[in-house]
Amino acid sequence: MRKITMILLGGIICCPASATRAADAAATNAAAAAPAKSVSTNLPPEPRAAFGRPIVLGPDDKRAFEDPPAGFATRRDNIPHGKLEMIEYDSKTVGTTRKMQVYVPPGYSSEKKYPVLYLLHGIGGDETEWERFCTPDVLLDNLIADGKAVPMIIVMPNGRAQKNDRAAGNVFATAPAFAKFERDLLDDVIPAIESRFSTYTNRENRALAGLSMGGGQSLNFGLAHLDTFAWIGGFSSAPNTKPPAELVPDAAAVTNQLKLLWLSCGNKDGLISISQGMHAYLKERCVPHVWNVDGNAHDATEWRNNLYWFLQRIFQ
Numbered sequence: 249m250r251k252i253t254m255i256l257l258g259g260i261i262c263c264p265a266s267a268t269r270a271a272d273a274a275a276t277n278a279a280a281a282a283p284a285k286s287v288s289t290n291l292p293p294e295p296r297a298a299f300g301r302p303i304v305l306g307p308d309d310k311r312a313f314e315d316p317p318a319g320f321a322t323r324r325d326n327i328p329h330g331k332l333e334m335i336e337y338d339s340k341t342v343g344t345t346r347k348m349q350v351y352v353p354p355g356y357s358s359e360k361k362y363p364v365l366y367l368l369h370g371i372g373g374d375e376t377e378w379e380r381f382c383t384p385d386v387l388l389d390n391l392i393a394d395g396k397a398v399p400m401i402i403v404m405p406n407g408r409a410q411k412n413d414r415a416a417g418n419v420f421a422t423a424p425a426f427a428k429f430e431r432d433l434l435d436d437v438i439p440a441i442e443s444r445f446s447t448y449t450n451r452e453n454r455a456l457a458g459l460s461m462g463g464g465q466s467l468n469f470g471l472a473h474l475d476t477f478a479w480i481g482g483f484s485s486a487p488n489t490k491p492p493a494e495l496v497p498d499a500a501a502v503t504n505q506l507k508l509l510w511l512s513c514g515n516k517d518g519l520i521s522i523s524q525g526m527h528a529y530l531k532e533r534c535v536p537h538v539w540n541v542d543g544n545a546h547d548a549t550e551w552r553n554n555l556y557w558f559l560q561r562i563f564q
Contacts (some may be wrong), residue, residue, distance in 0.1 A: 249461050250352065252547075258511075260536050260538055261308075261312075261530075261531060261535065261538070261539055267313075271445070284332070290340075297344050299482065300336050301518060302438045303515065303516070303517075304409075304519055305323070305515055305541075308528075309393055309524065311541065312539060312540040313540055313553075314383070315542070315553060316553055316557070318391065319489075321390075321552060321556075322386070323392075324393070326544070327354075327384075327389060327393035328355060328392075330356040330389055330392075331351070331356065331387055332350070333347075333349070334349050334350075335517050338440070339436045339437075340435065340436055341428065342409050342410060342432060342436075344411050346405075346413065346432075348405035348406065348517055349375045349403075349404040349405075350445070351384060351385045352439070353388065353392060356401075359446070360446060362401050362446060363447070363448055363453035364385060364400065364401045364403060364441060364455070365403070365457065365479075366454070366457075367384060367402055367405045367455045367457055367458060367555075368405070368407045368461075368462030368463045368465050369458065369462050370406055370458075370460035370462055370486070371490060372487065373462075374406050374541030375405055375406040376404075377503060378459070381552065382454045384404070387559060388400070388402065397559045398564060401441070402445060403433075403441055404542070405429075405437050407425060407461070408425045408429070409426070409429040409432040410422065411551065413466065414542075423488065425460055426464075426488060427468075428528060434473065448532060451474070452478045452507070453478075454479070455480070455508075456477045456479070457479075457483065457487070457558060458481070459551040460486045460546065461488055463483045463485035463486060464482065464486045464490075465488035466485075467480065467485055467490070467495055467550050468488070468490050468495065471496060474506065477560045478508075479506070479507055479561075480509050480510065481508075481510035481511075481554070481558050482510065482512070482526070482551055483512050483550065483554045483555070484512070484523070485526070486522070487519070492526050496533070496535065497534035497536050499530075508561055508562060511526055511527055511530075511539050511543055512539070512541070512542070512555070513540060514543065514545050514550045515541050515544075516544060517544070517550070518546065519546060527539045530540070542559070
């Protein structure tokens, strides 16, 4: 196997221009199967078998960013605030009326156009999970006030595309509905947002990111639809994530079309092997991406911290 030298530019792992793009499939498959270890049981539910394996960290599994500064997630009364609202939309995919939570930035005006971040929850959550765990509205209000993020709309839909979309009973049995959400997102959610709010409608102004099961959805849907999304983030991506070779069959297309591909996971997270495998595959093929491994587990701190940094890099 040829060794590929990587460089780090602003947190993004990429190859120098002279590096080879050749890949070693056997090494990649072995990396994708790397094992992972058990973590705290105080977690939102995800496929349980994956949490029982030991964590094996490699030389690349380190921080790309420090922890956010103190007070980054504290609501500040002396700055303008956006608006958070729950709206309904007609889902032809599911055949019912569904809900999603939407944040619009301070000073929102129908006379301006805004980029949109679609933010997806985990298997035990719903359209309220991101707000309950990580308060994206507070993060973005503060970042906009500090001049560190672009004013944008954040859409937090329910990624469980079935008529009874509550996270009740055996949530693992609803996994097929998370795959079905691909059509709901593309055919129902995005059109509803673009008809109701003043948004840009091009790929360069759409981002897709999620936590755990939603991280897997973001990688699965975003990388399959490079004509729709230019910014993709998978935070602690769950076992619903498709194999790297299926997600990125054409490394050149991803390299040329994506503006940002973000992978993150805590080094105490038993699901880390999923993201490690994706990172290894991308590195072998010289696909630029962020790989951020901090000291957290499969928890809200991990997702809040990575969202903080992700918000500062999209649409810039």
